[in-house]
Amino acid sequence: MMxxxxxxxxxxxxxxxxxxxxxxxxxxxxVRIILLxxxxxxxxxxxxxxxxxxxxxxxxxxxxxxxxxxxxxxxxLTVEQKHSLLPHLPAFLNWFSLPFLPATxxxxxxxxxxxxxxxxPLMRLSGYFVSVATMGFLIIVNVVLINASDFTRGAxxxxxxxxxxxxxxxxGWLAVTLLVLWRLVYSPFGRRMKAVRDDTIAASAVGxxxxxTRLLAFAIGAxxxxxxGSLYAHYLGSFSPVTFYFAMTMNLIAMLVLGGxxxxxxAIIGVISVSILSELxxxxxxxxxxxxxxxxxxxGASQIVLGFIFILxxxxxxxxxxxxxxxxxxxxxxxxKIQFKQGEVK
Amino acid sequence: xxxxxxxLQQMINAVSLGSLYAxxxxxxxxxxxxxxxxxxxxxxxxxxxxxxxxxxxxxxMPFIPALFCGILGAALAGLLIERIAYRPVRNAPxxxxxxxxxxxxxxxxNFGILVFSSSPRNFPLPDALNESWQFMGGAITFTNINxxxxxxxxxxxxxxxWFITKTTLGLGMRAASEDMSAAQLVGLDVNRLIVVAFIxxxxxxGLAGILWAAQAGVIQPQMGFTPLLKAFVAAIIGGFxxxxxxxxxxxxxxxxxxxxxxxxxxxxxxxxxxxVFSLLIAFLLFxxxxxxxxxREIKL
Amino acid sequence: MNDSHSAMxxxxxxxxxxxxxxxxxxxxxxxxxxxxxxLLGANGxxxxxxxxxxxxxxxxxxGNIFFAGQSITTFPSTKIVRLGIAHSPEGRRLFGGLTxxxxxxxxxxxxxxxxxxxxxTERMFSLFPILRERRPQLAGTLSGGEQQQLxxxxxxxxxxxxxxxxxxxxxxxxxxxxxxFEALAELKRQGMTMLLVEQNMKLALKLADxxxxxxxxxxxxxxxSAELLSDDRVAQAYLGAAQ
Numbered sequence: 032m033m034x035x036x037x038x039x040x041x042x043x044x045x046x047x048x049x050x051x052x053x054x055x056x057x058x059x060x061x062v063r064i065i066l067l068x069x070x071x072x073x074x075x076x077x078x079x080x081x082x083x084x085x086x087x088x089x090x091x092x093x094x095x096x097x098x099x100x101x102x103x104x105x106x107x108l109t110v111e112q113k114h115s116l117l118p119h120l121p122a123f124l125n126w127f128s129l130p131f132l133p134a135t136x137x138x139x140x141x142x143x144x145x146x147x148x149x150x151x152p153l154m155r156l157s158g159y160f161v162s163v164a165t166m167g168f169l170i171i172v173n174v175v176l177i178n179a180s181d182f183t184r185g186a187x188x189x190x191x192x193x194x195x196x197x198x199x200x201x202x203g204w205l206a207v208t209l210l211v212l213w214r215l216v217y218s219p220f221g222r223r224m225k226a227v228r229d230d231t232i233a234a235s236a237v238g239x240x241x242x243x244t245r246l247l248a249f250a251i252g253a254x255x256x257x258x259x260g261s262l263y264a265h266y267l268g269s270f271s272p273v274t275f276y277f278a279m280t281m282n283l284i285a286m287l288v289l290g291g292x293x294x295x296x297x298a299i300i301g302v303i304s305v306s307i308l309s310e311l312x313x314x315x316x317x318x319x320x321x322x323x324x325x326x327x328x329x330x331g332a333s334q335i336v337l338g339f340i341f342i343l344x345x346x347x348x349x350x351x352x353x354x355x356x357x358x359x360x361x362x363x364x365x366x367x368k369i370q371f372k373q374g375e376v377k
Numbered sequence: 378x379x380x381x382x383x384x385l386q387q388m389i390n391a392v393s394l395g396s397l398y399a400x401x402x403x404x405x406x407x408x409x410x411x412x413x414x415x416x417x418x419x420x421x422x423x424x425x426x427x428x429x430x431x432x433x434x435x436x437x438m439p440f441i442p443a444l445f446c447g448i449l450g451a452a453l454a455g456l457l458i459e460r461i462a463y464r465p466v467r468n469a470p471x472x473x474x475x476x477x478x479x480x481x482x483x484x485x486x487n488f489g490i491l492v493f494s495s496s497p498r499n500f501p502l503p504d505a506l507n508e509s510w511q512f513m514g515g516a517i518t519f520t521n522i523n524x525x526x527x528x529x530x531x532x533x534x535x536x537x538x539w540f541i542t543k544t545t546l547g548l549g550m551r552a553a554s555e556d557m558s559a560a561q562l563v564g565l566d567v568n569r570l571i572v573v574a575f576i577x578x579x580x581x582x583g584l585a586g587i588l589w590a591a592q593a594g595v596i597q598p599q600m601g602f603t604p605l606l607k608a609f610v611a612a613i614i615g616g617f618x619x620x621x622x623x624x625x626x627x628x629x630x631x632x633x634x635x636x637x638x639x640x641x642x643x644x645x646x647x648x649x650x651x652x653v654f655s656l657l658i659a660f661l662l663f664x665x666x667x668x669x670x671x672x673r674e675i676k677l
Numbered sequence: 678m679n680d681s682h683s684a685m686x687x688x689x690x691x692x693x694x695x696x697x698x699x700x701x702x703x704x705x706x707x708x709x710x711x712x713x714x715x716l717l718g719a720n721g722x723x724x725x726x727x728x729x730x731x732x733x734x735x736x737x738x739x740g741n742i743f744f745a746g747q748s749i750t751t752f753p754s755t756k757i758v759r760l761g762i763a764h765s766p767e768g769r770r771l772f773g774g775l776t777x778x779x780x781x782x783x784x785x786x787x788x789x790x791x792x793x794x795x796x797x798t799e800r801m802f803s804l805f806p807i808l809r810e811r812r813p814q815l816a817g818t819l820s821g822g823e824q825q826q827l828x829x830x831x832x833x834x835x836x837x838x839x840x841x842x843x844x845x846x847x848x849x850x851x852x853x854x855x856x857x858f859e860a861l862a863e864l865k866r867q868g869m870t871m872l873l874v875e876q877n878m879k880l881a882l883k884l885a886d887x888x889x890x891x892x893x894x895x896x897x898x899x900x901x902s903a904e905l906l907s908d909d910r911v912a913q914a915y916l917g918a919a920q
Contacts, residue, residue, distance in 0.1 A: 071639075
């Protein structure tokens with residue numbers, strides 16, 4: 032426990048240093064990548080709560096991110112923008128404009144409520160069934176985003192969102208996410224989550240309320256998904272429903288699984304590895320010349336390589352890089368090990 | 378009178394759409410039956426079938442042989458997917474196998490983009506198949522490709538019916554989806570059964586992909602995605618893992634979608650997919666065994 | 678009778694583990710041609726595990742399985758059935774969504790002699806006449822006793838040289854149990870070699886020539902049926918009493 036706390040404290044200090052120092056040291060391109068890594072870390076950490084620690088493999092997480100992004104986008108548009116871009120917005124929304132932070136909090140809270148409503152029935156399902164059902168939720172969110180054009184401009188690009196998201200904002204929220212999740216996962220509640228994941232029947236036999244445990248994990252994950260969605264919206268400035276669909280889902284799942292589904296530091300390591308790997312592959316994909324040999328642009332090749340790496344991980348290291356362990360300073364290492372049945376959702 | 382004609386036309390549309398859903402759902406259910414795997418790559422096997430056909434038509438092969446080669450191409454793709462990706466994780470936990478199938482989807486779709494680019498292409502349907510039949514002064518219309526779709530759907534489903542009731546392999550496939558170790562005890566070669574199941578399921582995916590693309594008139598690498606999602610709904614409505622259930626679910630879903638579009642107010646129509654997937658969730662929650670087996674337990 | 682060198686079937690020091698649990702701790706036994714051997718013991722003694730391991734559904738961590746002069750320890754189930762070992766499993770494990778006729782047909786899926794299969798199907802219908810009536814019915818809709826008869830018939834359709842029977846009386850009405858054991862006695866008269874796992878000790882010893890008594894994964898007792906019927910230690914093994 033001690034070692035993990037020290038590691039966490041060091042991580043927070045390091046994050047503060049990057050958040051305020053990076054723009055002075057590295058290029059804008061690097062700053063963008065660092066920001067996206069931190070943002071994706073929020074997404075993947077919040078996803079790990081249900082998918083990794085509680086064993087409810089949701090495919091609907093991006094639904095919360097997307098809904099949060101749109102919600103916070105609508106709230107922060109200026110009144111003039113609302114009149115010109117969203118002329119049919121109902122009266123109760125079109126006379127005010129919220130600053131970034133309150134809008135982000137509203138997105139988080141409303142996504143939590145949505146998760147409770149959606150999760151109350153869905154968290155009764157297990158295994159494949161919950162994956163397919165949450166996938167249904169994602170599709171429903173997508174359909175609503177496309178068709179509720181009074182609010183979202185439909186399939187057209189939603190634009191004009193102020194570009195408020197900066198490194199300190201993202202790292203600040205990442206720190207909050209990490210602290211909350213760390214407290215949660217390594218608490219009695221965290222042990223209940225893992226018990227539910229490892230053996231649902233045994234967990235309910237010892238008196239754990241399976242539905243409540245799953246629902247809490249799902250809802251807290253949705254809070255940070257909503258917050259992250261808001262940050263993403265204010266990073267992109269403009270986006271459309273397809274931004275928050277299966278491609279993003281796949282990407283987040285790849286990061287989570289690569290890092291290790293039962294580990295917070297694993298989630299972040301997964302994000303960093305996949306981000307760096309895709310940047311590298313993307314630069315190769317654009318085509319290059321060595322001597323007289325010109326390799327033409329091969330669009331899609333980087334994703335193919337990523338896909339194969341993913342399958343190899345599934346075959347040879349299904350627990351990911353970290354599995355159930357946390358990154359910890361070796362000389363302080365005394366973390367209690369809990370036997371982890373790899374990703375078993377029975 | 379004209380109401381009746383309108384209803385008749387919508388019924389034709391429902392059967393036409395339902396038969397495509399049924400073709401896709403059947404393959405999903407076959408694979409789920411023997412492997413208990415939700416095979417997300419099934420939609421991409423459809424794409425492989427459609428692209429193979431289009432490529433062969435492009436080099437001058439007539440439509441019908443190209444169609445059969447497309448089916449073979451899809452079956453071959455299914456065979457390779459099983460060998461390379463699914464067999465190594467066959468005994469892994471459910472989630473691992475689900476993720477593997479997502480990764481296969483990811484690879485195949487991007488492979489499609491790499492080879493064909495992500496922009497849609499025309500499906501070079503022979504003119505003869507585009508000819509339409511009109512009755513009652515154009516109130517009832519269908520084209521030759523509609524007819525061919527129905528004919529091929531029913532022919533292939535009758536063929537499948539024969540296969541799973543009359544041949545040892547087909548019976549074995551059904552037996553294995555009920556009880557894998559009992560199937561081993563009577564001496565069925567489970568490896569072989571799984572391979573056959575993948576070939577048959579992927580062949581059906583190929584046929585469905587070709588017909589889907591022929592009706593839509595375009596192909597693109599992500600073309601299998603929407604039909605796959607709909608087929609999930611169809612298969613689950615009918616009872617996941619059951620072949621008869623997948624057929625029933627396909628036609629029920631086709632009829633439901635046409636009903637929503639044709640008979641409900643225009644304000645609701647765009648939410649068709651939301652309604653369909655709400656239905657999926659409702660079935661998972663309240664009738665997980667599907668229409669046919671309301672009392673089946675969910676295997677947790 | 679105890680000449681294990683010429684035995685048709687033999688287990689040598691068979692051990693099976695499930696994770697940390699040692700389910701079988703070194704079992705040796707043999708079955709001679711034409712013999713019926715019973716495997717007795719309390720619940721959890723390892724009887725079903727023994728049969729499942731013989732059929733290739735579980736893999737031994739040590740020991741060997743010999744059949745008809747060769748080691749079949751590492752063979753896949755398909756090959757084991759083809760060599761002539763059929764298994765009627767505990768709980769029957771019929772294909773409930775398939776008809777009686779289809780279940781029987783799958784029982785013969787390891788064979789290719791069409792005439793022999795047809796003749797054996799007829800033989801099954803005369804051994805278990807109720808199955809003839811139920812031919813087009815789904816197996817899942819049969820009564821417990823009918824299902825047990827079908828499970829037996831399905832195993833016999835493989836034309837086995839050795840029949841493994843796991844709890845043929847479980848969940849069957851007493852009257853039908855009698856009928857099933859009469860059928861087994863008839864099979865024995867016809868020369869069928871059987872390894873029988875059965876909770877009902879009296880019934881099993883009446884049919885069997887010899888028996889082994891298993892206790893928590895090892896063989897505790899072994900002898901002819903007549904000896905064991907009058908041996909108090911058999912009952913003790915069932916009750917799990919100390920030696």
